[in-house]
Structure formats: C-alpha cells, structure tokens
Amino acid sequence: MKKSNIVLIGMPGSGKSTVGIILAKQVTKRFLDTDLLIQNMAGTSLQSIVNNQGHMALREIEERALLSVKCKNHVIATGGSAAYSEPAMLHLKKHGTVVFLQTSLNELKRRIHNYETRGLAKRPDQSFQDLFEERESLYRKYAEITVESSNLTQDQVCDEIIEKLCP
Structure with a gap:
C-alpha cells in the first residue's frame, strides 16, 4: 500500500506547521496540525494542559489524538513531543512518510522566544538544550527522510522534501 501522508516531526520552532501549510499547497494535499487537534479534543490550550495537569498529561492526550488520526493525502504537522509515543509514531508511519525537520539548537533558540509559555511537554x-538532546x-x-532546515527558507525546505520524496 502506498503511503499518501507526509508526517513532519521535529523540535518546536523547526517549522513543521509553517512548512506543512506550504508543502500541502505544493503537493495538493490537505493539512493537519496535530497541536490544534489536541487543543480541540481537550478544549483548552497546550500550555493550560501543562499548567493544570502536567507535561505527562499532555503526552497522553497527544498520544490519543495521534492514534485517532485516520486520514489519507494529508501533510501532518505533529507536536514536538509526538516522537515520545512509539504507538502513535508507528500508527502515523503506516500511512505516511515521516520527515524530520532537523534544526540546530542555535537556530531554534533564535526562533523561539516563548520557551517557558509555549505549551511544551517537558x-x-x-x-x-536538555529537551533538544x-x-x-x-x-x-x-x-525516513531528514531535511537539515537550519539555513533554508520555508520554500527551500519544501523543495528538499519534495525532491527526497520523489527522487
């Protein structure tokens, strides 16, 4: 069975959501941001979940949300902590090619200014740095595919993903 989804993974600030929207337009697929899915399922923000229930609760809710994803022909931007759940990652991998947007720690620090209030499962x-490592x-x-995105524009990241998907 051909995998029809493209699943983006990587650190917060690596560009998954932004690249995902652009990529979906370029490859004529729908776009799904799993952080928004989690917020809709929980009825609150990611940060609120972390503040009120703790980071492990966010990971559990995220796992349930990821396991509920049953779509085809989508670009899926996952939350940065999706990779903590092996069942969820294997589920996404069944119907999608997993693309890691690798970004250097220095570049992530340059991009993210709201680390403490971003709703991270940490x-x-x-x-x-500990989270990154x-x-x-x-x-x-x-x-399955890694794109080093630190010094690329969002359009260049999309071009590289498309090139690696269709060599």
Missing part, C-alpha cells in the same frame, strides 16, 4: 526543570535521537529513530 519536565518543569528541563532546559531547552533528549528528542533528537527519537526523531532520528522514526525519520
């Missing part, structure tokens, strides 16, 4: 005492190996584990 331990309260966890630094951005912890997640990097998970992203590599699931990625």
